[in-house]
Amino acid sequence: xxxxxxxxxxxxxxxxxxxxxxxxxxxxxxxxxxxxxxxxxxxxxxxxxxxxxxxxxxxxxxxxxxxxxxxxxxxxxxxxxxxxxxxxxxxxxxxxxxxxxxxxxxxxxxxxxxxxxxxxxxxxxxxxxxxxxxxxxxxxxxxxxxxxxxxxxxxxxxxxxxxxxxxxxxxxxxxxxxxxxxxxxxxxxxxxxxxxxxxxxxxxxxxxxxxxxxxxxxxxxxxxxxxxxxxxxxxxxxxxxxxxxxxxxxxxxxxxxxxxxxxxxxxxxxxxxxxxxxxxxxxxxxxxxxxxxxxxxxxxxxxxxxxxxxxxxxxxxxxxxxxxxxxxxxxxxxxxxxxxxxxxxxxxxxxxxxxxxxxxxxxxxxxxxxxxxxxxxxxxxxxxxxxxxxxxxxxxxxxxxxxxxxxxxxxxxxxxxxxxxxxxxxxxxxxxxx
Numbered sequence: 001x002x003x004x005x006x007x008x009x010x011x012x013x014x015x016x017x018x019x020x021x022x023x024x025x026x027x028x029x030x031x032x033x034x035x036x037x038x039x040x041x042x043x044x045x046x047x048x049x050x051x052x053x054x055x056x057x058x059x060x061x062x063x064x065x066x067x068x069x070x071x072x073x074x075x076x077x078x079x080x081x082x083x084x085x086x087x088x089x090x091x092x093x094x095x096x097x098x099x100x101x102x103x104x105x106x107x108x109x110x111x112x113x114x115x116x117x118x119x120x121x122x123x124x125x126x127x128x129x130x131x132x133x134x135x136x137x138x139x140x141x142x143x144x145x146x147x148x149x150x151x152x153x154x155x156x157x158x159x160x161x162x163x164x165x166x167x168x169x170x171x172x173x174x175x176x177x178x179x180x181x182x183x184x185x186x187x188x189x190x191x192x193x194x195x196x197x198x199x200x201x202x203x204x205x206x207x208x209x210x211x212x213x214x215x216x217x218x219x220x221x222x223x224x225x226x227x228x229x230x231x232x233x234x235x236x237x238x239x240x241x242x243x244x245x246x247x248x249x250x251x252x253x254x255x256x257x258x259x260x261x262x263x264x265x266x267x268x269x270x271x272x273x274x275x276x277x278x279x280x281x282x283x284x285x286x287x288x289x290x291x292x293x294x295x296x297x298x299x300x301x302x303x304x305x306x307x308x309x310x311x312x313x314x315x316x317x318x319x320x321x322x323x324x325x326x327x328x329x330x331x332x333x334x335x336x337x338x339x340x341x342x343x344x345x346x347x348x349x350x351x352x353x354x355x356x357x358x359x360x361x362x363x364x365x366x367x368x369x370x371x372x373x374x375x376x377x378x379x380x381x382x383x384x385x386x387x388x389x390x391x392x393x394x395x396x397x398x399x400x401x402x403x404x405x406x407x408x409x410x411x412x413x414x415x416x417x418x419x420x421x422x423x424x425x426x427x428x429x430x431x432x433x434x
Contacts, residue, residue, distance in 0.1 A: 014064040019056035020078040022063075024048050025071035028055060029064040034384045038102035041390070042383035045071060050098075057095040113391045116364065116376075126162065127188065130155045134216060135184035141220055145257035149213070155188075156212030160195060160205060183219060186303060191215035193299035193340075200343040201295070201336060207263070214267030215296050221250025221268070231309050244280045247272055266290035271297050274331040287333075294333045298340050301328070306350075317348035318405040347375050352406045352419065355379075356399075360406070362419035364391060371395040373402060380415050389418070 008031045010016060022028065029043040037058065039051075043066075046052050055063070065074055137151035194215040198208050222230055225246055229239050251269040254260055270284060270293035277285030279297075289297075305320035315323060321341055329337060344366075347353055351363045355377065365376030374394035381390055394400055408416065 008062075010064050011066075013068060014066050017063050017065045017074050018077060019052075019060070019063065021065075021074035021076070022046060022052040022055055023072065023075055024052065026052075026074050027066045027069035029066070030055070030058075031060065031062060031064060032058075034381075034388065038099050038106055040106070041379075041381055043381075045069060053091075053095055054099055054102075057092065057099065109390075110388055113389065116391060117387070120364075126158075127192075130159065131184050131188050134188050137216075138184055138187065138220065138223070141217075142223060142253065145253060149217075149254075149257045149260065152216040153209075153213050156191065156209055156216060159192060160208045160212055183222065186307070187216045187219060189303045189307070190218060190296060190299045193302055194295050196343050197295050197298060197336065197340045200339040210261045210264050211267065211292055211295060213260075214264040214292055215299065217250065217254060217264075218268050218271045218296050218300065219246065219250065220253055221246035221248065223253075224249060233310060244272070247281045263290060263292040267292040267296045269293070271300055273297065275333055276330045278331070289333075294336055298324070298332050298337060301332075302340070302344075312409075314408065316351050316405060316408055317344065318346070318351045319407070321348065345375060346372050347402055347405060349375070350420070352408060352411055352416075353377060354403045354406055356401045356403045358403075360411070360415060360419070361392070365393075368395050375402070377402070378419060380419055382414070382418060386418055 011029070014029065017026075017028075024046050027043070027045050030037055030039065032042075034042055038054070046055070067073065133151055133155050137148040137155075141148040191212050195208055195212050198211050203211065225242060229235060229242055232239060235243055247269055251265055254265055254268050267290070270282070270289055273279035273282065273284045273289045273293060274297075275286060275289065275294075277283050301324060302320050305315045305323060306317055308314055321344060324332065324337060325341060345363075346367065347363045349363050349366060352360065353363060354360055360380045361377035362380075363375045364378045367373065367375040371394075374397075376391055376393050379390040379392060384390055392400060394402065
């Protein structure tokens with residue numbers, strides 16, 4: 001395989017060097033495709049003498065170096081020093097064996113990445129299909145409520161089963177604005193987040209199924225409200241009264257469908273109640289708010305923070321959790337909110353983070369319970385094909401850690417295109433936790 005055209009010419013600010021100038025602390029970029037060498041990245045600072053020897057053994061005619069990234073300057077160019085034939089042969093064999101072993105390890109990591117992506121792709125197809133089903137059910141709810149409930153019940157059952165069968169895989173990839181019906185996308189997201197929380201709260205599977213239906217239908221009362229009111233973040237008193245009426249209107253519409261459980265109906269009616277009594281429609285407080293409504297309230301608020309109508313106000317998943325925990329805790333059942341934070345993780349999937357080595361990545365897998373600060377992170381490395389992108393499990397790496405979360409609005413488009421190619425999609429994942 002020949003190098004990519006831009007791989008054999010220096011980037012801006014780079015200089016050409018050769019293997020004799022390498023030493024630990026020198027930055028190097030390898031002008032060959034990522035799949036043809038054993039290193040994790042094409043561009044990196046040399047960690048030790050062994051890395052320098054492995055690069056030299058590749059016999060590349062030229063290497064590139066960014067002096068601004070070097071911890072020490074490259075050595076002066078030197079003529080190759082001949083060694084005794086047995087000595088040279090033995091070292092060559094040793095380095096070849098080491099390179100082969102590291103290449104095998106790289107292929108094994110690539111296989112893990114491929115399997116993760118297959119699960120993500122499978123989850124995406126499941127949820128896009130579910131979104132279409134929910135959209136059709138919502139659109140036809142007022143005319144055919146019983147049929148609509150049957151349709152959303154099937155979606156809830158299938159999704160509940162998927163969660164319980166494979167809790168470590170991606171469970172939601174919901175288009176934020178890719179669907180014509182944002183109502184359906186929001187409802188599906190709230191359902192999945194409520195199920196995630198319900199599972200963390202050890203709610204029985206049958207009750208989860210009912211919770212899922214209630215979450216899918218929680219905003220059904222908005223069907224009769226003008227979009228201009230729903231999309232207005234600065235409603236006057238009259239418009240706010242109309243907006244708040246969606247809870248009672250949704251409850252009444254669901255009642256007409258018949259045969260719905262009390263928890264399901266309560267989720268629709270009371271999902272805007274607040275734990276401190278400042279919510280609506282009945283200003284219930286504390287445990288007077290039905291459990292299903294308390295669960296849906298948390299899921300609903302999180303999704304509204306991450307995917308607001310005005311995308312300029314969107315928070316990252318980690319920012320949304322922080323906002324709910326530090327500024328809005330009084331509005332929610334604190335015990336359930338704590339479970340929600342635990343279920344989502346300190347760095348929820350979909351978050352963009354900076355690692356301790358300065359690299360940027362997207363969280364793509366939840367951290368294990370024993371290491372809550374160590375999720376799986378996909379690294380931004382434009383030289384690596386996106387389908388082969390590097391995913392690091394920080395729980396298995398003693399050196400790397402998350403330095404800080406980053407705001408999506410502050411990241412360049414090319415970075416987001418690489419890390420979140422479906423960035424108009426809301427990512428939520430669930431990992432098994434005790």
